[in-house]
Amino acid sequence: MPKSKKVVEWKPVDIKTELLKQYPPKVARKRAKQILINEAQENSAPPEIMANVRTIPGIITMRGCTYAGCKGVIMGPTSDIVNLVHGPIGCSFYAWLTRRNQTSASGEKNENFITYCMSTDMQDSDIIFGGEKKLAAAIQEAYDLFHPKSIAVFATCPVGLIGDDIHAVAKRMKEKFGDCNVFAFSCEGYKGVSQSAGHHIANNQVFTHLVGTSTTEKTDKYKINLLGEYNIGGDGFEIDRILKKCGITNIATFSGNSTYDQFASANQADLSCVMCHRSINYVADMLEVKYGIPWIKVNFIGANATAKSLRKIAQYFGDDSLSERVEKVITEEMPSVEAICKNVYPRTEGKKAMMFVGGSRAHHYQELFKEMGMKVLSAGYEFAHRDDYEGRQVLPNLKVDADSRNIEEIHVEPDPSLYKPRKSEDEKSSLEEKGLKFKHYEGLNPDMESGSIVIDDLNQYEAERLVQLMKPDIFCAGIKEKFSIQKMGIPMKQLHSYDSGGPYAGFKGAINFYQEIDRLVNSKVWSLMKAPWEESPELSATYVWE
């Protein structure tokens, strides 16, 4: 839309009314509970948002399925496990190299199966007579061709319906091979209400079949796991660079640029650092219960957030030399970040953003926008739960509905030989007193300005209305949303795959992001949309030749 048009200031409550206006009453009632005006919380109970509930059929949702969350998100980035999809061809095809999770597995010695798309390509006869035989044969063929250390099998919708026992097949093949860990995920697309169920299923199986199986002892001094970081656009590379510079060893990333051995060794870390709370908090909890590894929430998106997270890790280990080294790294890195921020600031200050992504990015990226002097008008998640909005204190009160009840909760107990509490209860409380909070996530809402609008499971219609009404300077979501937003003349940044950019994590990532947003919100293209004859259509009937 042309910049010249007058921007009408809408009140948040009117925006909400506008968003709901077009819906049939039943739909409007449900959506009303998923749209929250982030009001001041003093003297009243914090506002509640409805999340992790079914999308209404017919609504053009941003969400995907359980298979996408399991195979695509969590298991996709691991390079040396053969991912074999049991189902018709499509599911495997669409998840083939489309997610920009980068991998450093070059060189002939390293295994890298990410470039391969494998499927049992089920045919109608397999649907009718069952696909277990074909699955077993496919596992055998994959084993014969590649001799991988592990094969992971993923179920698609029809597999659950026809009752193929993929776990039995996997177990049988594992026993047959002896040197290949074959295991399976019941991640049929219809389970749960979004990708989120798939994350949970993936967490459970990785924890059950991989974690704790490594016999190689890791002897480094400051050992952490980085949970919920997927190395999109190389984010994980940048975080690893910083950690290494600080002298911190990253035992396992779940699951950006990960390997089988990383997962298998995760029990040897002394601290779990959770990036994306939504997708991986289950593993963090299980690592604590079974092995005694505490977890803290970190955020490496934003230069200040990165510095803060590094300080938290140093604080946990409580070693002055580590703290000094961390401070040294921050001092070294910050000047170049600040220089670029200062450069773009005059062009980004006061600009307005909207973000509707994932289960953590809509929160994390607020840091970067703040650093650039930008304001977030509205934000929300695609597949989060209430705790991601309101904080983990709501967990005991969460209602478990039918869709969540179907997702297995695995019961974990302290490992008889490997359980070792990394910190005593006293040490933990003393750290808590100093401000280091364990198992704590305060959620998105407290970080949003008062009067901003928080929307869960935003859809195509609401996105379009929001942009028309509030006219942000930039809108962030995923590939499906990108071009309808840009047709309206509003730059759109993908915060799932980052378009072509990244990394945006850590210090170098912050620099990249400042420059990218500067490019987007100040691009000349948005001034080229109208032809001269459209801008002033009523020419007088005179020709002016000179």
Add this chain to the structure above:
Amino acid sequence: MLLRHTPKEVTERTALTINPAKTCQPIGAMYAALGIHGCLPHSHGSQGCCAYHRSTLTRHYKEPISAATSSFTEGSSVFGGQANLLQAISTIFNVYNPEIIAVHTTCLSETIGDDLPQIMKKSIDEGNTPEGKVVIGASTPSYVGSHVTGFSNMVKAMANIAEPTGKKNGKVNIIPGWVEPCDMEEIKRISAMIGVDITLFPDTSGVLNSPLSGEYTMFPKGGTTIAELKGCANAIGTLALGEWCSADAARFLDTKHKVPCSILDMPFGLKATDRFINALRTVGGTTVPEEITDERGQLVDFISDMHQYFYHKKVAIVGDPDQLISMAEFLMSIDMCPVYVITGTPGKRFEKRIKEITKESPFPVNVKAQGDMFLLHQWIKNDPVDLIIGNTYCKYIARDEDIPLIRWGFPILDRQGHQYFPTVGYKGGIRILEKILSSLLDRNDRDAPEEKFELVF
């Protein structure tokens, strides 16, 4: 090496597909449905299907792809998806207000046995489908055929709404098959030049190559209208371009409404375009204007000017049956040699047809339907080619084996132009040759030793 685990030795696989040269039916149905004016495609299945298809089509076209989903849950998978679809239809007409909803099924709804016609009827009976609005449906089980089959099934569902008036309308139906929006535009341009009044369906031009103007509309200007689709029953004939993509719909109109049909190859390259134009002027009863003959002559001129660079160059082509058949014929006609031909789509007829087309080839030809790119790569490792023609996924093979690649087919995720520059017709033929020539000569320039580096080609 990105595909370094691919062994040179070819072993038989009976169960494992690796690096497929096809995807599943529903995405084809979604693409076809976008070629109806004012249509919202609807995926009757899990959310993920719809999300994946929209993402893939968006990445290919860099355009908004709107489509809705029945958002199946575990409950609907057990009890059937009827309630979901009824609610979806009601929601869609209330919120997005399309002229028509084109529903396609998925492996999920097919496996549980949802009866689409029955649910659609119920939707009308219960008033979910408002007066004057249309809902069509195609059965597109993902475990049968490929994306091409899904496209064909949706095109047939489009033909299914044709209504005879008892009076011929003098128009010719052209079913273009799975080609790009610009190809559909080109077919319309050629038909207008020949003076034949046509109904093109589906027609994604003006839908998936729309301008950036500052306004967003879910239903852009383009697409075949419902009125035009209804009128298909009154046409004087149908030309179906591509056996796999278009024949079913054409045969349906022939059987049901006595609209005679002719099944042709897709008009890629000289000879297939010749046959298309000849058939069009015959059924339309018109004369081909000189401008078209001149365009043809330009293509022949190009072939003759640059023949030395094409002659006996070995090519691997991978993609969909209709496109490959015409491409193989075109390559043979300029004395290039398609030596490896692979489609993921099943069909013995395909293998037979390619063998016929390439029987004069000086080199042995490997052809496989229901093959995959892993096999193609193995063939190339055993005996390399000068050029690969296929979709974006071929770039991993091209890089590993250091072979030039022309992106042609679906999906193209990393380059632009396919939605704007047609490859059908004579002008499209010139475009293909330009791409081939540039690829081969760029390679020549890159690799030539200094003493052999030349200014003029």
